[in-house]
Amino acid sequence: MMDANYKPVTCPVCPHACVLFEGCHGICKARVARGGSVVDENYGRVTSLNLDPIEKKPLAFWNPGSWVLSVGSYGCNMHCPFCQNASIACANAEEAHWNYVEPEALVRFAGKVRDTHDFRHAIGIAYTYNEPLIGYEYVRDVSKLAHEAGLYNVLVRNGMANFEIIDELLPLIDAANIDLKGFSQDFYNVVGGDFDCVKRTIELFAAFPKTHLEVTTLVIPGLNDMPEEIDKMSQWIASLDPSIPYHLTRFFPTHCMTDRQATSIACMHELKAVAERHLSRVVLGNV
Numbered sequence: 001m002m003d004a005n006y007k008p009v010t011c012p013v014c015p016h017a018c019v020l021f022e023g024c025h026g027i028c029k030a031r032v033a034r035g036g037s038v039v040d041e042n043y044g045r046v047t048s049l050n051l052d053p054i055e056k057k058p059l060a061f062w063n064p065g066s067w068v069l070s071v072g073s074y075g076c077n078m079h080c081p082f083c084q085n086a087s088i089a090c091a092n093a094e095e096a097h098w099n100y101v102e103p104e105a106l107v108r109f110a111g112k113v114r115d116t117h118d119f120r121h122a123i124g125i126a127y128t129y130n131e132p133l134i135g136y137e138y139v140r141d142v143s144k145l146a147h148e149a150g151l152y153n154v155l156v157r158n159g160m161a162n163f164e165i166i167d168e169l170l171p172l173i174d175a176a177n178i179d180l181k182g183f184s185q186d187f188y189n190v191v192g193g194d195f196d197c198v199k200r201t202i203e204l205f206a207a208f209p210k211t212h213l214e215v216t217t218l219v220i221p222g223l224n225d226m227p228e229e230i231d232k233m234s235q236w237i238a239s240l241d242p243s244i245p246y247h248l249t250r251f252f253p254t255h256c257m258t259d260r261q262a263t264s265i266a267c268m269h270e271l272k273a274v275a276e277r278h279l280s281r282v283v284l285g286n287v
Helices: 103-115 132-148 163-172 185-191 195-207 228-240 265-275
Strands: 032-033 039-040 048-051 065-071 120-125 152-157 176-180 213-220 246-250 282-285
Touching: 039 132, 065 103, 065 152, 103 120, 103 132, 120 132, 132 152, 152 282, 163 195, 176 195, 185 195, 195 228, 213 228, 213 265, 228 246, 228 265, 246 265, 265 282
Parallel strands: 065 120, 120 152, 152 176, 176 213, 213 246, 246 282
Antiparallel strands: 032 039, 048 065
């Protein structure tokens, strides 16, 4: 309920800059105006916790063969009609099934997983599934403790965060995979994002020497599966560093796009050849 004692406040986390009255949530459904500021309501609210191979993040050229403890919450600041994790990314606190996990408890558990004989190659924590940085405070707090415990931090995200958030987190992140969903603002209008912000995020990660970066594009028939689109994306990535690994991932019908066909295998191989004109490490996913 709106409280007349507080003026509306602007969320500082992403380009949406949601202006919120007391008690109101942002577009992401995870941040809320309380006490005259915008706070992370999904802090520590874990909806998903799994042990995954690092290649599933996907990271193909960083500690191959290792495993990470993947953690996710709910909410997202984009609304992709092809979302593969819609049950949590499109959910709010009432719709999601979550358990509260303190940062210290998560890091202790990750340490136990690492030290268990069967999982000697479980090397850290991956922040993934929904959009991690709408709750960047939890990522920050867990990441600091993880480094103190000798664990790596992996970030899987959509690129929609303001500079100040990226600047605070970059020293804590050891490896990241960032989505480049399309290569125009028109495409990002479809998913509720900011094209320039995503490019800037990728540029910041690419320029930071201590963080390994890989980039992913989900190839969707009729949206971004044109050779000229992939050519533009791969050429731009190569302008940052031609050795950045680029994942082209095959689309399967899901969420609001169940009426669309899966991307053909022939198309995937054609687009891989296009990307390889500019990049030295192109990987196909879901094929």
